[in-house]
Amino acid sequence: MPVIQSTYKPRFYLKNGFISTVYSGLFRRVKAVHQKRERLTLSDGDFIDLDWSLSNNNSNKLIILLHGLEGHAQRPYITGAAKLFNDNGIDAVGVNFRGCSGELNLKYRSYHSGSTDDLMDVIQHIIFTTQYSEIYLKGISLGANIILKYLGEGNRIPEQIKAAIAVSVPCDLEGAAKEMLSLKNILYHERFKKYLVERLKSKQAQFSDFLSVEDIKSIKTIIDFDDVYTSKAHGFKDANDYYRKSSSLQFLQNIEKPTLIINALNDSFLSPECYPVKDAKTNPNLYLEMPNHGGHVGFIDKKNVYYNERRALEFIQDVLK
Structure with a gap:
């Protein structure tokens, strides 16, 4: 149409x-x-x-x-x-x-x-x-x-x-993730990252064998979050693999x-x-x-x-x- x-x-x-x-x-x-x-x-x-x-x-x-x-x-x-x-x-x-x-x-x-x-x-x-x-x-x-x-x-x-x-x-998803890292979206990015990391800390307490405190500390961006947690927890190789298959x-x-x-x-x-x-x-x-x-x-x-x-x-x- x-x-x-x-x-x-x-x-x-x-x-x-x-x-x-x-x-x-x-x-x-x-x-x-x-x-x-x-x-x-x-x-x-x-x-x-x-x-x-x-x-x-x-x-x-x-x-x-x-x-x-x-x-x-x-x-x-x-x-x-x-x-x-x-x-x-x-x-x-x-x-x-x-x-x-x-x-x-x-x-x-x-x-x-x-x-x-x-x-x-x-x-x-x-x-x-x-x-x-x-x-x-x-x-x-x-x-x-x-x-x-x-x-x-x-x-x-x-x-x-x-x-x-x-x-x-x-x-x-890959394009959108990169947009979130741009200067114009820094406030949004930091807000999302904060909530994602806080939730992940609770997840780490549940499943310490799967995720370490050091893993969480390594997260600086939402792409890092998808590398460290989203991709691994859901059967993807890394963040890029997750973005490619899920878009x-x-x-x-x-x-x-x-x-x-x-x-x-x-x-x-x-x-x-x-x-x-x-x-x-x-x-x-x-x-x-x-x-x-x-x-x-x-x-x-x-x-x-x-x-x-x-x-x-x-x-x-x-x-x-």
Whole structure:
């Protein structure tokens, strides 16, 4: 499909990518979302927690929401989408990746940008235990890459999956990782690294035979983190091997479900390869929208409903007409 012309026009003081990103990450609040937690045992015996919010109308429609790096299902970009969909008669479930729901997971492994196996467990669980006939997927950043990879890497996609939305997605992981090391992203980088290292210290206390204190001290960048932990804990040779095999960019041509990608042109986290114009023009199931503004998950709009949330609802309504 041709690239979609975006209609997102924020107020002048929100056009700056840094301001929109920081405000959305640190200051946005979403109220009146009532979540109920369910613990799901995964195929390997580990667990993740699912946070459900229902529309109170016995809906047969559900949206599965995946968060970004070091996020969780109470982040405003998850609860904001859940509230909008609930208000429009669609149930929502926010997935907390392993170790992201306030309790350390049981295994040495945790989650990463290409861990589609956990998403498959979640979808299988929902299909086997509920009556939803229409299921949609929406991911933010890391969660968006997981969704795109899941849809295009050759899995059998259940017929209940009708559409997907990927927001601020680093579909070329190596390029995005290098962007994070640039001077313009130093504040973001240091914040992410701090949280990743702190979590890894708890993991090291659990699994001292796998990871040493010296290993953690050697981490100076997020690429180091992926070299020391992410790659080794999840079966990759090193960070570059992890980036190469987990990037969703290589799988976009195989996507057969209607899928919308929304990547802002002023998203400082994304490399040029993260704007897959060629794939969108040659795959009739892939829609690419590139607003001039929005930063990284910073699509601030009216009445605390973000543009990417409204567009996700519109896209689902349009493709199912």
